Amino acid sequence: MSSTLLEVTRSGHEEVERLERLIVKDLQNEPTSGRDRLFQSHRVRNMIDQITSTTHKLIEIYEDGDNARKDEIAALGGQTAIGTNVFSAFYDRLKEIREYHRRHSAARVVDATEEYEELLKEEPRIEFSGEEGFGRYLDLHELYNEYINSKFGEPIEYSAYLDVFSQPHKIPRKMKFTRQYREYLEKLLEYLIYFFQRIEPLQDLDRILTKVITEFEEQWANRKVKGWENEGQENGHVLAQLTVIDLDYYSTVEELVEVGPDKLKEALAVLGLKTGGTVQQRAERLFLTKHTPLEQLDRKHFAKGSRGSEQNGVAAAPQQADNSKEIALMEAKMKKLCDLLDETIVQTKENVEKKQALTYEEMEAEREEEEVQADTESDDEEQQIYNPLKLPMGWDGKPIPYWLYKLHGLGQEFKCEICGNHSYWGRRAYERHFKEWRHQHGMRCLGIPNTKNFNEITSIEEAKELWERIQERQGLNKWRPDLEEEYEDREGNIYNKKTYTDLQRQGLI
Numbered sequence: 001m002s003s004t005l006l007e008v009t010r011s012g013h014e015e016v017e018r019l020e021r022l023i024v025k026d027l028q029n030e031p032t033s034g035r036d037r038l039f040q041s042h043r044v045r046n047m048i049d050q051i052t053s054t055t056h057k058l059i060e061i062y063e064d065g066d067n068a069r070k071d072e073i074a075a076l077g078g079q080t081a082i083g084t085n086v087f088s089a090f091y092d093r094l095k096e097i098r099e100y101h102r103r104h105s106a107a108r109v110v111d112a113t114e115e116y117e118e119l120l121k122e123e124p125r126i127e128f129s130g131e132e133g134f135g136r137y138l139d140l141h142e143l144y145n146e147y148i149n150s151k152f153g154e155p156i157e158y159s160a161y162l163d164v165f166s167q168p169h170k171i172p173r174k175m176k177f178t179r180q181y182r183e184y185l186e187k188l189l190e191y192l193i194y195f196f197q198r199i200e201p202l203q204d205l206d207r208i209l210t211k212v213i214t215e216f217e218e219q220w221a222n223r224k225v226k227g228w229e230n231e232g233q234e235n236g237h238v239l240a241q242l243t244v245i246d247l248d249y250y251s252t253v254e255e256l257v258e259v260g261p262d263k264l265k266e267a268l269a270v271l272g273l274k275t276g277g278t279v280q281q282r283a284e285r286l287f288l289t290k291h292t293p294l295e296q297l298d299r300k301h302f303a304k305g306s307r308g309s310e311q312n313g314v315a316a317a318p319q320q321a322d323n324s325k326e327i328a329l330m331e332a333k334m335k336k337l338c339d340l341l342d343e344t345i346v347q348t349k350e351n352v353e354k355k356q357a358l359t360y361e362e363m364e365a366e367r368e369e370e371e372v373q374a375d376t377e378s379d380d381e382e383q384q385i386y387n388p389l390k391l392p393m394g395w396d397g398k399p400i401p402y403w404l405y406k407l408h409g410l411g412q413e414f415k416c417e418i419c420g421n422h423s424y425w426g427r428r429a430y431e432r433h434f435k436e437w438r439h440q441h442g443m444r445c446l447g448i449p450n451t452k453n454f455n456e457i458t459s460i461e462e463a464k465e466l467w468e469r470i471q472e473r474q475g476l477n478k479w480r481p482d483l484e485e486e487y488e489d490r491e492g493n494i495y496n497k498k499t500y501t502d503l504q505r506q507g508l509i
Helices: 005-028 032-061 066-077 086-103 112-121 141-148 159-165 174-178 180-197 205-219 237-244 253-257 261-270 279-291 309-340 343-355 360-377 403-408 427-435 437-446 460-475 497-505
Strands: 413-416 422-425 486-488 494-497
Touching: 005 032, 005 066, 005 112, 032 112, 141 159, 141 180, 159 343, 174 309, 180 205, 180 309, 205 309, 205 343, 253 279, 261 279, 261 460, 309 343, 413 427, 427 437, 437 460, 486 497, 494 497
Parallel strands: none
Antiparallel strands: 413 422, 486 494
């Protein structure tokens, strides 16, 4: 007996009500530790997601876009195209039910209450790195390394960085328009959102960020955003430079020449500099602005009637305004998240300073104590291997050390189109696969010999092009008798074999 729409509707409402009662029952239990509180929050979050999903399905059934629900209700009332026959519809339904139970006589009744009660004992799997201490601390080491190795950052200790990263208004304005700062800010914002969702799953983060956007729009219109108060009033020559060509990616004039004369001319025009001369001269003129502000450049480099800032602000204003607003909005979201995570940031800093003060023996003792606590909270037999970084397993069935993972570059993915877009992790596995059966089979399917000439080539098109070039080269060096073999007639004239044969056939020789 197939499930009818009315039965699906009934079971959907029953599931929603049961999940609501479970949520209330779960929240009535006071968690005894931070770990239990986190498990409880994630359990409730999962049940809320199930309720939302079931509710959307019920809404679709009630909207009845294909009139299936209406037809089913009409059929239960005995209404057919011919007329009304309540009893025949009833007995047909009864026969269908009996036939179903006859075919499934061995089926047992499942108590849904016991199944749902098991949800209250579930311990959701939440991925945290070792440094995060199951949501107690932030792990900003990767972002810290980017910060101290960037042009907008400064060489400071990690503990000092925890005070600075939430204050982007202290970074010079001109540094915020580099691609490096934008990528750093995007990664920082992404991490903070991901961390907040893991430790506060019941918080409506979308609603919080929507409110941030609304407040930001109002402050931006009134020019009250901290660090961007005078945006649009400053001279835009440095900003316009970065939107046309980012000189941070070019270390020599020769590299800048490869950009091309048109783009160089456009960049020079935006800055108010002379656009004439050869490509080399244009590149040299533009490269001067990488380390020298426009105000300090010699007047001979500027075009007539331009001293840089008067015309540049108009040229780059629309694009620069959009870039400024996007960066300022990301900073506003990041600062809001830092406010929400203020207690966690303080705890992270205290933990870092505490580790700096501990000896090696004390750190080992503390680590062993945490491991003992973790062992007592879960059974050894049922406990899953903690592997948040998803490291490959070693010979002992445990994740390999992280330093070994980085040493062999196992986080680097290489794809080979010839092998059917198969992925190889790490440089060593990638180089070794050219001699393995999968790659050799792919080359045989293409009709190409798997020689050393095709090492490091993973694209089918590149392999075909190289094979054609090799064949052409071999064809030029090959002996072709019909064109290169020489014949001489009685008069001493020299012909190749093909021409001599054709003249002989015509009787001319």
